[in-house]
Amino acid sequence: MGTTDPASPQKPLASPDQSRIVEAVETRLPFSRTFKNLTALAGDASNRRYFRVEFNESAPGSLILMQLAEPEAFKHSEEAVSGASHQITELPFLNVRTQLANAGVPVPGLYYYDQTAGLLYLEDFGDLTLSEACRDAPPHRVEMLYRQAVDVLADMQIKATSLADARCLAVHRGFDVPLLMWEFDHFLEYGIAARRGRPVADGEFSEIRDEFRKIAEQLAGQPRVFVHRDYHSRNLMVDGRRLGVIDFQDALMGPATYDLASLLRDAYIALDETLIDRLIGHFLDRLEERGHLRTDRDAFRRLFDFTSIQRNLKAAGRFVYIDQVKGNPKFLADIPRTLGYVKRNLHKYPELKALRRLLSAHVTELQ
Known part of the structure; x- marks a missing residue:
């Protein structure tokens, strides 16, 4: 069992490089889109940040950009875990997402993962919780x-x-x-x-x-x-x-x-x-x-x-x-x-x- 709880407040993440996002939207997605706008979304209790990337085209007309606290946060969790002796070689979000998607659970589709920058380009479920x-x-x-x-x-x-x-x-x-x-x-x-x-x-x-x-x-x-x-x-x-x-x-x-x-x-x-x-x-x-x-x-x-x-x-x-x-x-x-x-x-x-x-x-x- 262990926890990665920090001992002091986390420093705010710097906003991601917009030019990198534009390049990813126009060359890395599984569909053809052109960048229109980037909007920061209200955060939760985690150390991640979220943005909505809007396209000039529709269906889909946007995606959600998840910015990780660290580019390669393989071993970091917001929660304590127990029994996790299994070697972690993949981002937990992506690892569990695969399991749930295979089980038919309605989880966000993954369009692209910029591992170097710690940016995940995800399906947009909207804002209505x-x-x-x-x-x-x-x-x-x-x-x-x-x-x-x-x-x-x-x-x-x-x-x-x-x-x-x-x-x-x-x-x-x-x-x-x-x-x-x-x-x-x-x-x-x-x-x-x-x-x-x-x-x-x-x-x-x-x-x-x-x-x-x-x-x-x-x-x-x-x-x-x-x-x-x-x-x-x-x-x-x-x-x-x-x-x-x-x-x-x-x-x-x-x-x-x-x-x-x-x-x-x-x-x-x-x-x-x-x-x-x-x-x-x-x-x-x-x-x-x-x-x-x-x-x-x-x-x-x-x-x-x-x-x-x-x-x-x-x-x-x-x-x-x-x-x-x-x-x-x-x-x-x-x-x-x-x-x-x-x-x-x-x-x-x-x-x-x-x-x-x-x-x-x-x-x-x-x-």
């Missing part, structure tokens, strides 16, 4: 879009797992206990200690970690499937009738509940609880339709809720980290919603009473 599409949409539209997202997830989980290729990085790394505990510790370090300005006392720290380990062992003990790892409303693009999947480079193997919890217990959009119930049922229906064995739905729901606790605590800690280490405070507003999910689940299960007591002493939102 699932989050934005649902912002002012009526309930029936929200449910339709989320059912589509669940369908894509179920198909991805089945196909990308069954077609697992030893050359895919995701196959060689997984959600084991050390990685799950690293993420729990990330919350303790940033979601509690850094956020309130003082560490947790050693005795309480050990008690909390003991309770976290019980959850980690349950999750790590589940059968492993392909996991996107960041499958949520800002990484799903509504492109006409298609729902495009992006930001998959940190994929690994893990429990079937992880991506579903990421989608339905989203830090950026709160779904109605009855809708969540229906969508979990729809997910299991989809798996059964595709020939997977029937599962104990009550046991699956319990595992979903425990996965949500782990995922949401990690996210809350990550948001503080992005603020204090990367100098980007825009995710802090999402912490109360994210911790609200945790509070709900901590109160739902009597066996989590000790964890609820320990965490609520340090986190206002969990009281």
